[in-house]
Amino acid sequence: MPKSLIEAQGLCKSYQQGAITVPALQDVNLSIEHGEFAVLAGPSGSGKTTLLNLIGGLDTPTKGKLLLEGKDMSTLSGRQLSDLRLHKFGFVFQAYNLVPVLTAYENAEYVLLLQGIKAEERQRRIGEIFEEIGLADLASRRPSEMSGGQQQRVAVARAIAGRPALVLADEPTANLDSKTSADLIEMMHRLKTDHGVTFIFSSHDPRVIDRAERLIQLEDGRVVSDEKRANAA
Amino acid sequence: MLALKLAWRSFIRHRRRSAITTIAISLGFAMLISVTGIAINGHDRMANLGVRLGSGHVVVQGKGFQQEQTLNFLVDDPERVEAVARTIPDVQNVAQRVYTGGLISSGELNSATMIAGVVPDIEPQVSDIASPSHRTSGGYLRPRSQLEFNNAPGDIYLGDTLARTLDVEVEDRVVLTASPANAERPASAAFRVRGIFHTGVSELDGFYVQIALGDAQEMLGLDGKVTQVALLLNDLRATARVTKEMRAALDDQDDLEVLPWQVALSELYDAIVLDSIGNYLLHTIVFLIVAIGIFNTILMSVLERTREFGVMIAIGTSRQQLFAQVIAEAVVLAVVAYSVGLAIGLSLHYWMSTTGLDVGALYGDGLEFAGISFNGRIYSTLYPAQVAQWTAIVFGLVILSSLYPAFRATRLKPVEAMRHA
Ligand SMILES: Nc1ncnc2c1ncn2[C@@H]1O[C@H](COP(=O)(O)OP(=O)(O)OP(=O)(O)O)[C@@H](O)[C@H]1O
Numbered sequence: 001m002p003k004s005l006i007e008a009q010g011l012c013k014s015y016q017q018g019a020i021t022v023p024a025l026q027d028v029n030l031s032i033e034h035g036e037f038a039v040l041a042g043p044s045g046s047g048k049t050t051l052l053n054l055i056g057g058l059d060t061p062t063k064g065k066l067l068l069e070g071k072d073m074s075t076l077s078g079r080q081l082s083d084l085r086l087h088k089f090g091f092v093f094q095a096y097n098l099v100p101v102l103t104a105y106e107n108a109e110y111v112l113l114l115q116g117i118k119a120e121e122r123q124r125r126i127g128e129i130f131e132e133i134g135l136a137d138l139a140s141r142r143p144s145e146m147s148g149g150q151q152q153r154v155a156v157a158r159a160i161a162g163r164p165a166l167v168l169a170d171e172p173t174a175n176l177d178s179k180t181s182a183d184l185i186e187m188m189h190r191l192k193t194d195h196g197v198t199f200i201f202s203s204h205d206p207r208v209i210d211r212a213e214r215l216i217q218l219e220d221g222r223v224v225s226d227e228k229r230a231n232a233a
Numbered sequence: 234m235l236a237l238k239l240a241w242r243s244f245i246r247h248r249r250r251s252a253i254t255t256i257a258i259s260l261g262f263a264m265l266i267s268v269t270g271i272a273i274n275g276h277d278r279m280a281n282l283g284v285r286l287g288s289g290h291v292v293v294q295g296k297g298f299q300q301e302q303t304l305n306f307l308v309d310d311p312e313r314v315e316a317v318a319r320t321i322p323d324v325q326n327v328a329q330r331v332y333t334g335g336l337i338s339s340g341e342l343n344s345a346t347m348i349a350g351v352v353p354d355i356e357p358q359v360s361d362i363a364s365p366s367h368r369t370s371g372g373y374l375r376p377r378s379q380l381e382f383n384n385a386p387g388d389i390y391l392g393d394t395l396a397r398t399l400d401v402e403v404e405d406r407v408v409l410t411a412s413p414a415n416a417e418r419p420a421s422a423a424f425r426v427r428g429i430f431h432t433g434v435s436e437l438d439g440f441y442v443q444i445a446l447g448d449a450q451e452m453l454g455l456d457g458k459v460t461q462v463a464l465l466l467n468d469l470r471a472t473a474r475v476t477k478e479m480r481a482a483l484d485d486q487d488d489l490e491v492l493p494w495q496v497a498l499s500e501l502y503d504a505i506v507l508d509s510i511g512n513y514l515l516h517t518i519v520f521l522i523v524a525i526g527i528f529n530t531i532l533m534s535v536l537e538r539t540r541e542f543g544v545m546i547a548i549g550t551s552r553q554q555l556f557a558q559v560i561a562e563a564v565v566l567a568v569v570a571y572s573v574g575l576a577i578g579l580s581l582h583y584w585m586s587t588t589g590l591d592v593g594a595l596y597g598d599g600l601e602f603a604g605i606s607f608n609g610r611i612y613s614t615l616y617p618a619q620v621a622q623w624t625a626i627v628f629g630l631v632i633l634s635s636l637y638p639a640f641r642a643t644r645l646k647p648v649e650a651m652r653h654a
């Protein structure tokens with residue numbers, strides 16, 4: 001049986017706030033398969049960001065295990081986690097995702113530079129992606145010269161340019177109007193279909209949630225429902 | 234090189250901050266270059282003047298002479314010392330001299346004096362006192378063989394202040410009195426004023442006289458011995474090396490001392506050192522400006538970009554890369570600021586070393602320093618080694634002062650950093 005891309009076993013995370021322990025995630029069991037397009041939904045404070053951070057190796061669980069293709073992520077060193085984030089994962093955050101001094105093109109190129117990919121190949125890949133997601137005309141703009149939606153598209157381009165297995169997006173549409181959000185989700189879905197990239201993103205925007213193939217609902221740090229929706233997107 | 238590229242971008246983008254830091258550092262550095270250039274030039278001039286008016290770059294004396302300054306300490310075989318000296322590279326000329334204290338009188342008037350017995354043919358080549366540029370009247374000493382008759386009074390060459398004290402002019406007669414070596418009674422001899430000099434050094438102009446070496450040896454009963462063999466070099470900076478080589482060559486003679494001008498003219502040297510301390514203070518201030526400027530700018534830039542760095546770590550930038558990134562930003566800042574400072578400083582230096590600054594116009598009679606007056610213009614001198622040393626210090630400081638900000642950046646936890654709006 002092929003291993004799941006991500007498997008969470010009894011995952012717990014709590015934060016210490018002075019004397020009080022705030023439980024952010026409680027006993028989360030979950031597996032994500034290759035090629036999924038999953039949405040984490042739930043009210044504010046339900047633990048969506050916390051879960052994405054744990055999966056992305058940006059934070060460590062208080063209890064429980066996270067397996068990446070069967071390998072326990074807690075056994076990895078800081079350096080290995082950093083490598084993992086560079087090569088296996090792509091990230092899109094809610095806002096202010098980009099390096100402000102670099103152009104759109106250079107922001108997407110950054111990850112490829114870190115990966116040590118040759119100039120020609122970098123140019124080819126980014127050219128393709130930019131073409132595909134309608135950024136070709138914006139390549140030389142800086143983040144401050146782009147709209148929020150355009151910036152998020154660049155962030156998505158950067159997230160997939162390094163050919164990750166998994167893209168983690170934390171409320172990528174939170175700062176966008178609904179039309180722009182729908183376009184962005186549409187675009188991510190297309191990338192998923194064409195490139196076979198797995199996507200997990202969080203959102204509490206119903207229109208975005210509608211596009212999910214799998215909807216995982218969180219409440220108070222627990223998974224309260226998890227359904228596949230074949231007809232979506 | 235990604236780090237450098239990003240650093241350059243960051244420099245350009247934060248124009249205001251970069252400009253302020255650049256201006257502070259580059260002006261400080263430009264000031265450092267020009268002030269030091271002037272100081273070095275002044276010191277070299279003082280040393281050269283001292284060396285050319287007095288001792289020479291390196292002197293060989295009877296061991297103990299420097300301390301006691303009496304005729305009990307002599308160079309017994311000056312010809313040998315001279316022969317040795319002439320084989321050493323960079324030795325331009327060699328002068329044998331006799332120095333002793335004495336009394337000079339003309340009729341009722343008299344004065345204490347420093348008597349120098351010098352070789353009339355050699356001295357004009359090694360000492361500026363003997364050169365026409367410093368002569369106010371008359372001519373220079375002649376060897377005894379050129380005098381009108383064999384036992385005529387010898388020539389004497391003295392300073393203008395002393396001439397006024399004694400109320401003498403060229404052709405007037407004076408009498409020198411001094412204690413010979415190994416003799417109870419002072420000896421006296423008559424001399425005729427041959428020429429009068431002016432150097433601007435009050436001790437020389439007021440108390441120093443020159444007579445022919447042979448006359449001095451005869452009057453003082455020295456029998457071919459001298460108190461000093463002075464070496465004049467092609468280059469002030471060869472002093473240490475020639476001193477060492479002379480010491481080695483005269484190793485077998487432990488009755489001699491070989492001294493560089495810094496020791497022989499210790500008062501002058503001390504004055505130079507004292508003046509240098511002020512200059513070092515300036516160095517320290519400028520280097521502090523560099524260090525604090527860089528530290529402040531880079532730390533601010535790191536703290537300001539917490540979120541940006543958080544994102545960079547999150548997407549796979551390693552801590553080493555981030556560290557290098559911050560250091561690179563400091564280096565870029567420093568390279569720009571340093572280059573601008575160097576360009577301004579060297580331009581000033583170039584102007585100061587060619588045209589010079591007219592201090593006569595600023596100070597009227599010129600500046601006097603350590604008994605030496607600087608008339609006319611001051612110039613600037615820099616040695617490449619000095620500039621190289623600054624470069625090394627600046628870049629060392631830049632790296633040092635960016636270590637902490639760089640370290641701060643690598644300590645960021647991506648999750649927390651990204652919560653930082
Ligand atoms: N660093 C922290 N320190 C203390 N408590 C925290 C910290 N981060 C998150 N929490 C708490 O953990 C819980 C889950 O937070 P999380 O950010 O994962 O929620 P979320 O579902 O992403 O919410 P939102 O929709 O508002 O982004 C919340 O109660 C939150 O207050």
Ligand SMILES: [Mg+2]
Pocket residue numbers: 048049050170
């Ligand atoms: Mg959140």
